[in-house]
Amino acid sequence: MASERMPRLVLTMGDPSGIGPEIIVKALCDPMVRKMAHCLIVGNAAIFQQAAKLVEANLPVRSVSGFDDPAFDPDGLNVLDAVELDLRRWTPQKPNEESGRAAIRAIEVATQLVLQGAADALVTAPIHKAAAHQAGLPFAGHTEFLAALCGVTETRLMLVCDELRVIHVTGHMALLYALAALTPERIIKTVELALPVLSWLGFDHPRIAVAALNPHAGEEGAFGDEEERLLRPAVERLRASGLEVSGPVPADSVFWQAWQGAFDLVVALYHDQGHIPVKVLAFDRAVNVTAGLPIVRTSPDHGVALDIAWQNRARATSLMAAIRWAVMMAKHRALGRSG
Known part of the structure; x- marks a missing residue:
């Protein structure tokens, strides 16, 4: 991470039937979060348009190709629209094969961005394991999938x-x-x-x-x-x-x-x-950190919360903490490399 620029974080949308999209929007609507890092959401732009409308966000949703896209707006909701999702088969609070496939794709794309050096850290929103398994995920869960993508075993x-x-x-x-x-x-x-x-x-x-x-x-x-x-x-x-x-x-x-x-x-x-x-x-402040990966990965310490999803009731506190810790870790990691 170059010392003269802000940390770059990629945020996966999680399972779109859960609270992931709305807590991401809520977190990024906080100006203190936007001052900490440039955040790129990997997900489906249409879903985030709906999430922004749900929470009455005062930020525009922008489809961008990456951090260096001229359209990238540090004060916007920047979405790398890399996840296909058939909205006719998507229902809030009801994860299925379609939502599971979307969550898997977001993880794949976001992880590669960090491994390639385009981003400094990965922050993941919750997935629904059963839906991911319906979509063909051959791993027990989120962390095992990330380990495979990163080429580690433990x-x-x-x-x-x-x-x-x-x-x-x-x-x-x-x-x-x-x-x-x-x-x-x-x-x-x-x-x-x-x-x-x-x-x-x-x-x-x-x-x-x-x-x-x-x-x-x-x-x-x-x-x-x-x-x-x-x-x-x-x-x-x-x-x-x-x-x-x-x-x-x-x-x-x-x-x-x-x-x-x-x-x-x-x-x-x-x-x-x-x-x-x-x-x-x-x-509501604790954060998951995955030890053993060659990248910085944090996540909120909660699940998809289907019972309150898409009702504007979910709090973004843990996700905001995950972003804060990811920024801190990315900075220390960069200092270690430069030293």
Whole structure:
């Protein structure tokens, strides 16, 4: 990213039956967001015309070919109209194969723009997994699709808010399976994948804590042996590599300690262990960051919200936070490259 220009973000429209289009319009109507970055929406221009009308946006919708198009308006809703959508087969709040196909195409186009260097970061609106699968998506979800497009095999979900940063060793799987998937190697790999993201967040020498699995970190084996058998070996190997890693730290205190500034990152062992503290602190401000990708990717920490979609009820708070964090990460990443 050239130092003399504003960061360039591409925003995918998400599933057009959900809240993606309207929260994008609402976010970009905020002048503070437009001052942070030049934003290019990858989607369907007709959908965004409707979304702008729904929310009574005071910005024009412009179809552009990219950031360098003379028609690009920093104070407009600039849409790369790269997604075909048969509006006769599209219904608000009712995702289907048509809307799923549109969401997939937006992700493909936007990701390529970032990989090619035309944009500095990717911000994705929510997709509807079932609709995407109906349209032929051969991956479990959004993140797995992005990993394939970027040519990587392992990623991790990180949640970021002003108070906490949490990365998850396991993701969307039943708790029984998540526990079975825990190994020292997987914990170590999780930390390794977190390091570039932490650097993009401004933490070049991060203080990392690994959360314990059992009450009181197992109480020396009284409440389980996973801490001694799985977690402590991983922590010791990470320390031996020169990283500042603590743990296993009892899960009932580690997030509070991080909130108080003792740690820059908490490694959570399973989905809810990491999600609950972040959502209690920052339910509508938390942002998903994908660790393991060669690009900056953020997304709001919510789904398509079909129950309120296309009613002008959806709030853009989390998407605006995703844009803010993407800008910050893109700037730090550019500084690292230039340094």
